[in-house]
Amino acid sequence: MFKTDYCGDLRVSDEGREVTLAGWVNRRRDQGGLIFIDLRDSRGLVQVVIPSEEAQAHAVASEARGEYVVRITGKVQRRRAGTENDKLPTGEIEVRATAAEIMNSAKTPPFYINEDADVDEQLRLKYRYLDLRRERMTRNMVIRHQVVKYIRDFLTDRNFIEVETPVLANPSPEGARDYLVPSRNYPGNFYALPQSPQQFKQLLMVAGFERYFQIARCYRDEDLRADRQPEFTQLDLEMSFVEQDDILQLMEDLYTGIGAAVRPDLSIPAPFPRLTYAESMRRFGTDKPDLRFGMELFDLTNAVRGTEFIVFKSAVDSGGAIEGICVTGGAAFSRKEIDALTEQAKQLGAKGLVTIAYNAAPEAATEDDIKSPVLKHLGLDMIRSIGKLADAKAGDLVLIVAGVGGVPVKEPGSVTRVKPALDALRRGLAEKLELADPNTLLFAFLVDFPLFEWNADEERWDATHHVFTSPKPEDIDLLNGDDLGSVRSNHYDITCNGWEIGSGSIRIHTRELQQRIFDVLKFSDEDTKMMFNHMLEAFQYGAPPHGGIAPGIDRTVALYAQESDIREVIAFPKTKSAQDLMTGAPLPVEQRALDDVWIQLAPKKD
RNA sequence: GGCCCCGUGGUGUAGCGGUCUAACAUGCCACCCUGUCACGGUGGAGAUCGAGGGUUCGAAUCCCUUCGGGGUCGCCA
Structure with a gap:
């Protein structure tokens, strides 16, 4: 070893010791006859003092610049009275250098x-x-390690075993686009990188392991976001002989435990609230609500029935919906701010935004107390009753979105755009008004998701x-009917502060039910045979009842590190266009490499 | 794929039709300084304003195209 100690570890208890340190020059303060160097290594900073009396060390210190790699030998001493630095853990002491060496120089860094x-x-x-050399990133990577370490210990203590599953896996027909890997041995055939180890983990249950987990890399070739990377890490876990509550309780213990171990300063309210999918959609317009603040959606569809105001009337008459939110204190917004909200609503697919500012309590409001472009259209009585329904107080602003029914679902102004628009407005306003406590992680479980959803594009x-998600037993009969959208499933999510952290379900474990789901989804027999036959087969050999969940590690770590972008907790992330700017990947390959795997490039599209 | 934002010395920003032969902070270089800790002081180097085209007497500033980054909707079981 080139060093006896780590810079960041030295304390008063080391006083008098001779140490050799090696690290990077964080900052140099040259006072002429006396030079200070803040030496940094993976464990922190310590101040090195180099007086001119130490001629060799002083000469070296004069040459050193930021980010030079240096080695320094010296004695740990208490700092002079009055010169302690309480901002540093090592601030009570310093190292008086007796020898120094530059191990490598460094160009001026680009930032x-x-x-x-x-x-x-x-x-x-x-x-x-x-x-990654910067403190923030180093800290995030340490937190990531601590979270993963906690998870491994936690699950190991509960009789889980970690099993690795293939990265060269089988393509799947549905879900996200696969990353494909061409086969050299089988021309025209491909592996797919797994979107998740879903099938393997269920087969491990059939194998009788009962409790499995894996810190697993997953791959999805879809457009990226702040919380989505093309490759990401999941805590994949599966248990046999369990019910939904067992999984949820395990998650609650795990996530509160991580908090206590890694960030005891954060508030993590438990027990985690549970919401049904239907309730969450009704109150928040999303299946991943941020529960740290209110501003819940309310439904005006019935309340405004009979109005002649054309925007509301056409929504009501077409079987659409009219919903709103109430912004506490929003009556003080400027014209410009209101316009910005309206513009935002339109971009989110709303046809427009109806705004009503209440400068007095709704029941006592006169026309002078109301600021709204639709005051004349709706009339004071209607404005008052809307205010009461919204539970608006004096000084509040009510925002209303109307959507008509009977039009294609993704069309702007359609009923299906009402909730997404209000959800986004609610989130945006909470950020603007700082309604959410950044030091609270408010986890929640979402349950009773619908088993199926209508795909309008593919009809x-x-x-x-x-x-592989199982229907709720009481809804199995609905599989025979036409309204498949009302079949509820044993599918649950864990969410936190408006993020979906993980999804899971109690799985199907009999061949009969699995085949029935394939039939309902109208999978062809050939597809089923090629893609899922091994699952149907396996279920015939004593498959136990089982279920699991797969929380995202990147999102989990980002929460505990209080980062809003998972790129901040991934060592080498990719850009939004899935490029690695450091290595340049993806890159072209030689013709021979393509020939090996039977690939011929199509001409570029213009 | 749609919409929106950003792109000016090494870095972060200002400038938004002529006063820009581009400003400020920080970093960098040189010299001075023995108790600093975002040390201080003096002096200095450093960008043709992402790229291409256009409008104009004149463009970092306006328009078009393009490239790159980011956000968001679609998409992501």
Whole structure:
């Protein structure tokens, strides 16, 4: 070893020891005859003092610059009275150098490593090895390690075993686009990188392992977001002989445990609230509600029935919906702010946004107390009753979105755009008004999801979660009917602060029921045979009842690290266009490599 | 794929039709300084304003195209 100690570990208890340190120059303060160097390594910072009396060390210190790799030998001493630095864990002591050596020089870095300044993300990704040297990123990677370590210990203590499953897996017909890997041995055939180890983990249950988990990499070739990368990590787990409650309780214990171990300063209310999918959609317009604040949706469809106001009337008459939210204190918004909200609503697919500002309590409001473009159209009485229904107080702003029925679902102004628009407005306003406590992780469970959802593009029913999710026993008879949308499933999500953290379900474990689901989904026999035959086969050999869940590790770590973007907790993430700016991947390959795997490139499209 | 935002010395920003031969902070270089800790002081180098085209007497500033990054909707069981 080139060093006897880590910079960040030294304390008063080391006083008098001779130590050799090696690390990076975080900052140099040259006072002429006396030079200070803040030396940084993976464990933190310590101040090294180099007086001119130590001629050799002083000469070296004069040459050193930021990010140079240096080795320093010296004695740990208490700092002079009055010069302690309480901002540093090592601030009571310093190392007085007796010898120094430059082990490597460094170019001036392309951005600051020793301060937490905003840097263009492109630059950070290109020089990710320097970005990771910054305190924030180092801290995030440490938190990530601690979270994963906690998970492994936690599950190990509960008799889970970790099993690896293939990365070269089988393509699947539904769900996200697969990343494909061409086969050299079988021309025209492909592996797919797994979107999740779903089938393997169920087969491990058939194998009798009873409790399995894996920190598993998953791949989906879809467009990216702040919380979506093309490759991401899941805590994949599966248990036999369990019911929904067993899984949810395990998750609650795990997530509160991680908090206590890694971020005891954060507030994690337990027990985690449970909402049905239907209730969450009704109150928040989304299946991943941020429960740290109110501003819940309310339904005006019946209340405004009979009005002649054309926007509401056409929504009511067409079987559409009219819903709104109430923004506490929003009556104070400027014209510009209101316009911005309206514009936002339109971009979210609303036909428009009806705004009503109440400068007095609704029941006592006169026309002078109301600021609304639709005051004349709706009349004071209607405005008052809307205000009461919204539970608006003096100073509040009510925002209303109307959507008509009977039009294609994704069309702007359709009834299906009402809830998504209000959900986005609600989230946007909460951020603007800082309604959500950043130091609270408010987890929740969402249950009773619908088993199927209508795919309007393909004009067929798709599995909401995946095809192995079991229907609720009391809804199995509905499989015979036409309204497959009302079949509820044993599918649950864990959410936190408006993020979906993980999905899971109690699975189907009999061949008969699984085949029936395939039939309902109108899978052809050939498809079923090729893609899922091994599952149907396996279920015939004593498959136990089983279920599981798969929380995203990246999102989990981001929550505990209080980062809003999972790229901040991934060592080497990709850009929104799935590129690695450091290595340049994806890259072209030689013709021979293509020939090996029987691939011929199509001409580029213009 | 749609919509929106961003792209100016190494870095972060300002400038938004002529006063820009581009400003500020920080970093960088040189010199001075023995108790600093975002040390301080003096001096200096450094960008033709993502790229291409156009409008104009004149463009970093306006328009078009294009590239790159980001956000969002679609998409993502």
